[in-house]
Amino acid sequence: MTNIDYNALRADFDTPLYIYDFDMIKARYKAIKDQFIAHKSLICYALKANSNLSILKLLASQGAGFDCVSIGEVRRALLAGAKPYKIIFSGVGKRQSEIKQAINFGILMLNAESPAELESIEQIAKELNKIVNISIRINPNIDAKTHPYISTGLNENKFGVSIDQARIMYLNAQKSAHLNPIGVHFHIGSQLCDIKPIIEAANIVSDFTSELIAAGIEIKFFDVGGGLGVRYDNEIEPDLYEYAQGILGALKGKDLTILCELGRYIVANAGELLTSVLYEKQSQNGKRFVIVDGAMNDLIRPSLYSAHHGVSLASIQKPNENFSTTDIVGPICESGDFLAKNISLPQLQNGDLLLIKSAGAYGFSMASNYNTRPRCAQIAIEDGKVRQIGKKESFEDLIQNEKEFL
Numbered sequence: 306m307t308n309i310d311y312n313a314l315r316a317d318f319d320t321p322l323y324i325y326d327f328d329m330i331k332a333r334y335k336a337i338k339d340q341f342i343a344h345k346s347l348i349c350y351a352l353k354a355n356s357n358l359s360i361l362k363l364l365a366s367q368g369a370g371f372d373c374v375s376i377g378e379v380r381r382a383l384l385a386g387a388k389p390y391k392i393i394f395s396g397v398g399k400r401q402s403e404i405k406q407a408i409n410f411g412i413l414m415l416n417a418e419s420p421a422e423l424e425s426i427e428q429i430a431k432e433l434n435k436i437v438n439i440s441i442r443i444n445p446n447i448d449a450k451t452h453p454y455i456s457t458g459l460n461e462n463k464f465g466v467s468i469d470q471a472r473i474m475y476l477n478a479q480k481s482a483h484l485n486p487i488g489v490h491f492h493i494g495s496q497l498c499d500i501k502p503i504i505e506a507a508n509i510v511s512d513f514t515s516e517l518i519a520a521g522i523e524i525k526f527f528d529v530g531g532g533l534g535v536r537y538d539n540e541i542e543p544d545l546y547e548y549a550q551g552i553l554g555a556l557k558g559k560d561l562t563i564l565c566e567l568g569r570y571i572v573a574n575a576g577e578l579l580t581s582v583l584y585e586k587q588s589q590n591g592k593r594f595v596i597v598d599g600a601m602n603d604l605i606r607p608s609l610y611s612a613h614h615g616v617s618l619a620s621i622q623k624p625n626e627n628f629s630t631t632d633i634v635g636p637i638c639e640s641g642d643f644l645a646k647n648i649s650l651p652q653l654q655n656g657d658l659l660l661i662k663s664a665g666a667y668g669f670s671m672a673s674n675y676n677t678r679p680r681c682a683q684i685a686i687e688d689g690k691v692r693q694i695g696k697k698e699s700f701e702d703l704i705q706n707e708k709e710f711l
């Protein structure tokens with residue numbers, strides 16, 4: 306994003322502030338959709354990465370589908386204009402009330418993650434006298450070689466079921482009067498820059514799909530999950546052509562609709578967190594801290610995964626060459642409250658502005674009110690124009706569910 310008057314943005318919306326580049330979001334969606342242009346595909350944006358309603362509306366207008374993991378996400382997608390038949394509902398622990406609502410909304414399919422959950426779906430479908438489209442999440446036991454917290458395709462992870470379990474579940478679903486098994490699904494992890502594990506998983510699940518088709522189960526959707534990595538530091542982003550060709554190759558001619566559940570790839574690099582410098586501080590052993598008004602409640606990735614986010618100067622009142630190494634820390638009472646470590650910055654003062662980059666995914670959607678801090682405002686920039694897409698919470702917002710019990 307260029308030619309932005311960050312001081313004006315602070316004056317209008319306060320800091321911290323999330324800023325999203327809507328042109329980039331559109332371009333990233335299109336880049337992936339175009340890879341499958343000669344094939345049936347549905348790119349279901351994973352809301353968990355960033356579920357701002359205006360972002361969802363933008364993607365719905367581009368034709369995207371949506372991957373949801375709670376009924377709240379399903380309702381967000383619908384509110385933003387998504388077509389029910391482009392919504393899928395995944396997740397390891399769907400409540401029965403959520404399953405019921407999702408069925409009543411008429412979404413494309415529910416991804417079952419355990420035999421018990423499939424039984425629940427069947428029972429609820431029976432009560433509602435409906436036939437429900439389902440898919441089963443297969444855990445192909447593949448090491449995605451990413452951070453352990455975002456690796457999901459190994460037997461030791463809580464997600465999905467083994468092929469042996471899946472086989473029994475599909476055969477049961479085939480016999481059911483209320484289940485219609487139309488999809489196969491896997492998702493082995495997030496922030497994958499090496500696509501080999503995804504392609505390996507696709508081949509395993511495709512071979513299993515051949516077996517299902519031979520057994521007379523009419524699979525229509527091949528859901529390869531999300532997980533494509535992005536550049537935060539010096540990572541090399543996966544080549545989309547190789548990714549798409551790898552998946553198409555794994556299908557070995559099967560006439561299935563490819564479904565992707567990408568989140569991070571679409572929004573991560575389209576978002577930045579603008580934050581104001583409050584103070585500079587030097588500890589007794591000479592360690593330098595720049596204390597800013599953004600914190601781990603606004604962007605938890607550095608604290609949670611030791612994730613790296615680039616930092617740039619958005620505005621400095623007294624430009625200088627006095628660079629030294631510093632941590633950028635927030636006001637929260639945790640030593641783990643940092644946004645960046647050991648980076649080189651010039652001398653700063655109260656009111657200077659920093660940009661924490663690549664904060665569009667798993668940023669605002671993981672924000673909290675820890676330390677009774679309001680979640681901040683969000684703005685979009687599209688065609689050079691700024692518009693607000695989220696309000697900063699007020700103190701009243703934070704206490705509204707408690708004050709009546711005083």
Ligand SMILES: Cc1ncc(COP(=O)(O)O)c(C=O)c1O
Pocket residue numbers: 351353354372395396457492494495496530531532533566567568569570666
């Ligand atoms: C089932 C499922 N699909 C899609 C995603 C989105 O992943 P990403 O944002 O890495 O594309 C996730 C992320 O955790 C997931 O668990």
